[in-house]
Structures are given as C-alpha cells and as structure tokens.
Amino acid sequence: MSLKHGLLGILNYGSMTGYDLNKVFEDSLSFFWKAQQSQIYRELASLERLGLISSELVVQDGRPNKKVYRITGEGRKGLDSWLRSGLSDDLFIKxxxxxxxxxxxxxxxxxxxxxxxxxxxxxxxxxxxxxxxxxxxxxxxxxxxxxxxxxxxxxxxxxxxxxxxxxxxxxxxxxxxxxxxxx
Missing domain, CATH: 1.10.287 (Helix Hairpins)
Structure with a gap:
C-alpha cells in the first residue's frame, strides 16, 4: 500500500480538508500505516497534479481559508484497480x-x-x-x-x-x- 491509496480510500468516503484527512489517518489507519501531516499534504499535491483528486478553496469569515479535497472519477478508477490488484509483497512484515x-x-x-x-x-x-x-x-x-x-x-x-x-x-x-x- 502507499499513502496515495490510503488518501484515495479515505476521500472515497467523502470530501475532506488536509487536516481532516490527517485526523482520520491518526484515528483509524495509524496502527498499520503512519503518515505525517507534511507527507499527507505533499501526497495531496501529487494526487491533484495527476488528476486523481480535485480541490476547492473555501473562503471563511474570521478564520483561515481551507482547501477541501475530493476524489475524482480517475481517482476512483485508480483506487478500484489497486483494490483488485491482488496481494502485495508486504503481506507479512519481515x-x-x-x-x-x-x-x-x-x-x-x-x-x-x-x-x-x-x-x-x-x-x-x-x-x-x-x-x-x-x-x-x-x-x-x-x-x-x-x-x-x-x-x-x-x-x-x-x-x-x-x-x-x-x-x-x-x-x-x-x-x-x-x-x-x-x-
């Protein structure tokens, strides 16, 4: 698995900010996949360049603006392909x-x-x-x-x-x- 697939999987549940994605990682995936906030933001930028996710800047009054990410159709295809690809070499921790x-x-x-x-x-x-x-x-x-x-x-x-x-x-x-x- 890669961080890319983890982010696509989470975004498949619904749109989220980078902060929200980091929180979901900490709450649910951190047992088997560690990701630092800086890694998440780097990967989000890469996923967006690849067209697998898109983002929208939400302007807020009295608070910093936030960027909300959502998975695209291409992102769903990539996630589906990864899910169906069979077992990976990291099946057993060695x-x-x-x-x-x-x-x-x-x-x-x-x-x-x-x-x-x-x-x-x-x-x-x-x-x-x-x-x-x-x-x-x-x-x-x-x-x-x-x-x-x-x-x-x-x-x-x-x-x-x-x-x-x-x-x-x-x-x-x-x-x-x-x-x-x-x-």
Missing amino acids: RSGFLMKVFFSGELRPEETARMLRAYLARCEAELKAMEQIPAVIEAHRLPGDRPEKALCWRMTALYGLDYYRMQISWAKKAIAELEAGQ
Missing part, C-alpha cells in the same frame, strides 16, 4: 528493529534486557487500550448512506490490530518469564 535488538540482547545484562521488554510490554498495553477505542471512532466517521461493508471492513482491520497487540503482550510476558527463569 523487518523489526526491536526484534533485532532483542536478538542481540545477550550482550546486555539480563536486567537490562528485562527492562527493555517491560517497556515494550507497557507500550503494547497502551496501544491495545487505544485500539479498543476504534469501534467508537468507526461509528464517528461513518457517513449517512455508507454501505455497511465499509464499516465491516474497518472493524476487521481493527480486530487485526487488537489481536496483534494481544499477541505482542502475550509474547512479551513469555519472554520476560523466560529471561527471569534463565537468570
């Missing part, structure tokens, strides 16, 4: 700097490795807690008239995130127990 660090942590004192694993566990628990809020976020972003399949697919992705963090928490607890048993 790189983790954290696991590389764990792999070589035999060079550290066991208590240092345990401290690192406990910090990881705490972060995973916090991420799980945040993921548990996703069903409410999905409902908040649903538009009147949305097909039920859209919310269902968001929920399936959220379920993946919940299970992912539960697995990470389980693994971290087992790793800490193994480390403590081996001391």
